[in-house]
Amino acid sequence: MTQLFQQNNMYKPAGFLYTMLLLAVLSGCASSSAKTENAGMPPAELPVLKVAAVPATTYREYNATLEGKVNVEIRPQVDGYLDKIYVDEGAYVKAGQPLFRINERTYQEQLSNASASLQAAKANEEKAEVEVNRLTPLVQNNVVSDVQLKTANAAYQAAKANVAQAQAMVSNARINLGYTLITAPVSGYIGRIPFKTGSLVGRGETQALTMLSDVNEVYAYFSMSEIDFLQFKNKTEGKTVQDKVKKLPPVELVLADNSVYQEKGRIETIEGQFDKNIGAISFRAVFPNASGLLRSGNTGRVKIPEQFASALLIPQEATFELQDKVFVFTVGDSNKVASKPITVSGKNGSYYFVEKGVQPGERIVYTGLDRLRDGAVIAPQMMSMDSLLKLKPL
Template identity: 80%
Template sequence: MNTHRPAAFLYSVMILAVLSGCASSSAKPEGGAPPAPSLPVLKVAEVPATTYREYNAALEGKVNVEIRPQVDGYLDKIFVDEGAYVKEGQPLFRINDRPYREQLSNASALLLAAQANEEKASLEVSRLTPLVQNNVVSDIQLKTATAAYQAAKANVAQAQAQVSNARINLGYTLITAPVSGYIGRIPLKTGSLVGRGETQPLTVLSDVKEVYAYFSMSEVDFLRFKDKTKGNTIADKVKQLPPVELVMADNTIYPEKGRIETMEGQFDKTMGAVSFRAVFPNASGLIRSGNTGKVKIPEAFAAAILVPSEATFELQDKVFVFAVGDSNKVTSKPIRISGKNGNWYFVEKGVSAGEKIVYTGLDRLRDGAVIAPETISLDSLLKARPL
């Protein structure tokens, strides 16, 4: 009987157990690492599109007239209310006119006296003329009478000027609208003492049939405008700009489109910007002086690289995307945005057509992370959110 067979059998069983344990341990992931996250990935492409550049704007009526008194006195009557629409020539205010009526009466009386003296001097010249011709009196008397007559004529002219001035001042007591428009705030009330020395106007009258939108363009944007817009001169380039839109303070789009008319001749050194003026029709009076908004200038691209805003993140004033590379590793890349339309960015530099970027879930990613990409279609996104 062979006594070594049970020992050999036991040894074989132990070897198989050890090998089985090694195989099972090698089948487990090292350190229990989690699987790669599944994230939607978008292939960047070029499409024809229109982007917009937005600039903060201050809105003013085409004509803003400060209504100021031309004479001193107490405010007798206010004919209009704040916010009312008035027509050119319509009465607005009346200043107490009694002192000015008295001044006119006094000036008129002085004129009558001066005219009487002129007539008397004229008669004296007429009386002396034949006497001098007949050598009855010396010509020195005629010369004296003629000089008195000229002085009387001058007094009449001066009196007439005083009457005209008094009449003008009397007319200034009734203040009328120089243009048609809307009345602004009226800070003074009936009975207030007003005059030419007041720093505050009686009101401001705004003609808002057309409104001006004043906005500033940075030096970088201005150089871009100068290089990309056709025209030999700046004035020609301004004329070539397309119609612009106005975004109101509540982010609604004003129904009428406007046009850019002029730009200032110099840059503001403190702001590093140059001002432009756009004009918008406002026949319905929806816009008033003092409103604010944004001017949107369109720019058409034959082929633009589109990136949805959800696929970007900001870091230290720069915009980044996560590009998907070999072995599905992601890398953050800065991009330069040339414009925006809704939730779409137009990328000038940073990514190229055909590259893949992560669409959502960026907050869970770091450079070098591996993902399980789930490809989504750019066309499907554009159908859901058209430009």
């Protein structure tokens, strides 16, 4: 029994060494297999561009609301029922064209009464004048006292005043009668008409009969932040703000469907103060609108061009955004990529113009950014910026 125990103890060290040797072999095989697997995955082939400086025009865009050059509320000047509506909503009318007719019978009667009162006043004036003419020679011949003549003259002057008052009443009645026909004060387009024939309207009505918009020219109102305004003042030539506005180039209008309006406009005025609630200052641009395509209430974006003799050009596909910042992946000497933030000074089409962050000639990854991480190694496939500009021109 003792001998058997000794024999078992002799074999235990040998078994242990065998197990450890087997584990070492297996571990070496696994490590070799992993290295072989990694060696079998080449770096990703991604298109790479060199940042280039080119002469270009960039645009700054600002949201805008459009209004006709003249927006007139059409309101009644007298009370009454609408007898006729001569126009329809959206119709184009010329200045002086009839729009509405208010029942005129009441005002016609007022004019008739005022005219009758005028005739009576004129008759009294003539009577008073006759009396003065009768008494004048009698006073001169001392037949009657001058008191009677003075009394007659006073009555004559009162009669003349009554005539003037009656004439004013006639004029006022005639004006009120004229107000029953409402005409267009300017040429333009008719807005919504909330009233129908037979509606009672008047001067106390809170709602206008309609809105008439003269849109031969339209105003585009937009706002600049304080930073943008300071850049505008620093970059634009001119001693005063008015001089700078005059030297601004023509601006473009992007409509709601992202199409560019065919006519270019010009910036005319700037408000005198900043809006402290939003920290912005308002500009007004004017656009010709002979075709009538633009209407009051339209929205769009005003594009202000900015000329660059040499600007760093980067396609937007080569960028990504993170926490309100724009980044690119630059490619180093060892073909390792690193993300860098850039400062965008403007854009044109599908390109960004970069103010800071990269240098001319620096390589950036064009596409496939979603597969990259900082430090990753790639196999660059160089692309020509010239060829890209031919495919996607500025």
